[in-house]
Amino acid sequence: MAISTTMNVPLVDLGAQYATIAHEIDGALRRVLDKGDFVLGAAVRDFEAAFANYCDVPHAVGVGSGTDALFLAMRALDLGPGDEVIVPAMTFVATAEAVMYCGGRPVFVDARPDDLLIDAAAVEAAITPRTRGILPVHLYGMPADMDSLCAIARRHGLWVVEDAAQAHGATLHGRRVGAFGTMSCFSFYPGKNLGAYGDGGLVATTDAELARRLRLLRDHGSRAKYDHSVVGYCSRLDTLQAAVLRVKLAHLDDWNAARAVAAARYDSLIGDRLARIGMAHRHQSVHHIYAVRIPDGRRDRVRDQLVAAGVGVGVHYPIPVHRQEAFVEAGYGDVSMPVAEQAGRELLSLPLYPEITEDQQRYVVDELFDALTRA
Numbered sequence: 026m027a028i029s030t031t032m033n034v035p036l037v038d039l040g041a042q043y044a045t046i047a048h049e050i051d052g053a054l055r056r057v058l059d060k061g062d063f064v065l066g067a068a069v070r071d072f073e074a075a076f077a078n079y080c081d082v083p084h085a086v087g088v089g090s091g092t093d094a095l096f097l098a099m100r101a102l103d104l105g106p107g108d109e110v111i112v113p114a115m116t117f118v119a120t121a122e123a124v125m126y127c128g129g130r131p132v133f134v135d136a137r138p139d140d141l142l143i144d145a146a147a148v149e150a151a152i153t154p155r156t157r158g159i160l161p162v163h164l165y166g167m168p169a170d171m172d173s174l175c176a177i178a179r180r181h182g183l184w185v186v187e188d189a190a191q192a193h194g195a196t197l198h199g200r201r202v203g204a205f206g207t208m209s210c211f212s213f214y215p216g217k218n219l220g221a222y223g224d225g226g227l228v229a230t231t232d233a234e235l236a237r238r239l240r241l242l243r244d245h246g247s248r249a250k251y252d253h254s255v256v257g258y259c260s261r262l263d264t265l266q267a268a269v270l271r272v273k274l275a276h277l278d279d280w281n282a283a284r285a286v287a288a289a290r291y292d293s294l295i296g297d298r299l300a301r302i303g304m305a306h307r308h309q310s311v312h313h314i315y316a317v318r319i320p321d322g323r324r325d326r327v328r329d330q331l332v333a334a335g336v337g338v339g340v341h342y343p344i345p346v347h348r349q350e351a352f353v354e355a356g357y358g359d360v361s362m363p364v365a366e367q368a369g370r371e372l373l374s375l376p377l378y379p380e381i382t383e384d385q386q387r388y389v390v391d392e393l394f395d396a397l398t399r400a
């Protein structure tokens with residue numbers, strides 16, 4: 026009987042991570058269950074304090090998701106109809122959606138070809154009298170060009186809200202992302218570098234008044250029980266999720282270091298045979314996603330062959346936000362973002378997570394090059 030050499034390498038492996046911390050997680054969940062403070066319980070306050078400390082900012086407000094973090098941050102800044110916010114074309118749809126929830130208009134700006142981060146020169150060119158702020162994304166774990174973006178914002182009297190959903194722990198000049206903008210928004214979607222076991226999000230800020238407004242907005246505008254000073258929302262970080270996140274935060278730096286080792290291993294296994302995204306940021310990135318370019322219209326065939334070989338690849342993102350049907354219908358049909366559109370055709374994300382083994386990575390790269398010769 027032939028021995029199959031097929032391996033199963035998922036895009037992310039949350040079960041492998043849970044296995045390494047099961048006793049800690051189970052204990053933390055048990056403590057919440059025993060206490061029963063399921064909504065805005067003690068674990069939420071503990072995690073907020075720990076995450077604020079981690080990012081070196083004074084305030085952190087846990088909310089229902091990364092999308093809500095963005096939405097509530099801009100609500101706290103009073104974004105409203107007629108206001109424009111500059112957002113990257115290379116991002117997950119939520120970045121732009123959050124602007125629209127407030128009645129604002131996202132103005133897309135294209136990416137730099139080498140790292141796919143928002144192009145600061147193009148940001149400045151997109152500013153109009155209606156622009157209120159800039160919403161850069163630390164894509165794939167790489168810090169956006171905060172020096173240029175914050176300088177542009179200061180020159181034009183704009184706010185900067187960081188979308189740090191993909192970059193927990195990434196640093197720029199020795200400071201963690203989350204400490205640069207007026208506010209910073211994190212997602213704890215399960216597959217993120219710091220992921221909950223369900224939805225969760227957080228806004229970090231240096232501004233006490235904005236933090237106060239966020240706390241009102243996330244909880245029905247309630248300043249005391251049944252005393253509502255503004256019309257708010259129901260978007261609180263769940264206590265059970267906060268307990269999970271508090272455990273996982275203590276491991277985040279080690280996990281990010283393991284991701285860096287895995288990314289460096291892919292770099293050396295792939296060599297100069299394929300273009301990769303963001304090679305200049307290897308020392309700052311927390312490697313949320315490891316993306317290669319497969320040119321010449323072969324990406325989908327390579328992806329299908331890898332999936333057939335048991336390799337869980339992804340595409341982040343196949344259709345840029347401005348090309349999504351919802352946005353075409355919202356009036357973005359004429360918008361052209363060539364770098365993001367080319368990325369949508371060429372990018373392929375390889376499996377990357379802290380627990381991935383060298384054998385798994387060798388298998389992924391062998392299968393990748395095998396697929397390339399056949400595609």
Ligand SMILES: Cc1ncc(COP(=O)(O)O)c(C=O)c1O
Pocket residue numbers: 090091092093116117119120162188190191211212213214224225226
């Ligand atoms: C860049 C970016 N922004 C926002 C979000 C939205 O976060 P969530 O899924 O927690 O709402 C995500 C994650 O999915 C993201 O990757």
